[in-house]
Amino acid sequence: MDRDRLYRADAIVLRRRNIGDADSIFTLFAADRGRFDAVARGVRKARSKMRGHLEPLTRVRVLVAKGRSLDILTQAETLEAYRPLRDDLDLGAEALYCAELVDRFTVEANGQHDVFDSFTRVLDALATGAPRHVVRSFELALMALSGFDLQLGACAHCGGSLPGESILLSAPAGGFVCMGCRGQSGGGRLVSRRCAAVLRFARDAPIETFGQVQVDEALARELRAALADVIHHVLDREPSSAQFIDDVRRAPAQLSP
């Protein structure tokens, strides 16, 4: 095969869609290529050599042939399988949520080294036992790298100082809003002083450092709800895997009559 038609990429598998009897289209995310789709022929057959290497949430080295409409995966080798994310339903749900965010926030054929770095670090953190609230740090990093950096130090509207307690986090305004600007903020969610402080730290600290912060259940819920509002506003929809996190958490009680 013409070597110009081949390229190699270290990527993370974001999602898989089955087509035909035995083929699948994979969406991958690579540091130097951004998000890209490629088809793997015959990958669903038991004898396929690539099958196990292309599971979602696997970091792989792939060899891809450029195709007319869709590139073709010709080789795949696992670099990191993130096995703990496959063996724990709650961790897997969080990791899939991160994968969906990457899928929705990034664009095709555009190198995004910082996003790739953040994504691998949050997967590494989740897989090595970090608490699940590290995902908040990833959300903030991903938004900042995608041009939606939240203004958390001063009023996003006027630049003025913020109140000490019950601070309005306004997605339309792009951050915290002072008392005087609340009327023009376009709505939002009131967060506690503790939540505001943790959000600031989560944005500024490395994911691994934020993972060492003690966050109780109530604060974790508040942090998640606050950023869910912002992400919903930016994406104009709730990521479908966000609901899945709740579904698995409530599983035993969920389907009782």
Place this chain on the structure above:
Amino acid sequence: MLRVPEHEAAELASAILDVKQKIRFCSICLNITESDPCSFCRDESRDAGLICVVEQPLDIIALDRAAAFKGRYHVLHGCLNPLEGLGPDQIHVRELLTRVKEGQVREVIMATNPSLEGEATAMYVQRLLSPLGVRVTRLARGLPSGADLEYIDDVTLARALEGRQDL
């Protein structure tokens, strides 16, 4: 279609109509069938205390071909795939829960695909059924017959090692 004889076109049209009119879901296991309940659920020689849960009706054909299972089936018609918007309400988990709650079931065998989504579905069902005290098992995962060891991915190899057996 323009070149085929008229009677062949009529047969094809009739076959498509038959599919629409005669094929339905079994009210017990949700397999596709012409008669309700399906042949597997009617078969008294099959163990009603064992339920094998599969993603698709075609999986039943594959399992039955292996002739190693003599229990009943349950078809989920999909698996949990949050990125495609498939949650517990989009697959037939509720019907499985109802069957297990009726009390006759001793063991539920999760035969969903050994993919990330299939594993998530198996773990979810296990979590859902655990309060009912029913045994939930998973098909063994490991090396396929005729495979080359050098091409096997790390997760499959690790699980094959964990599931090793005395010779």
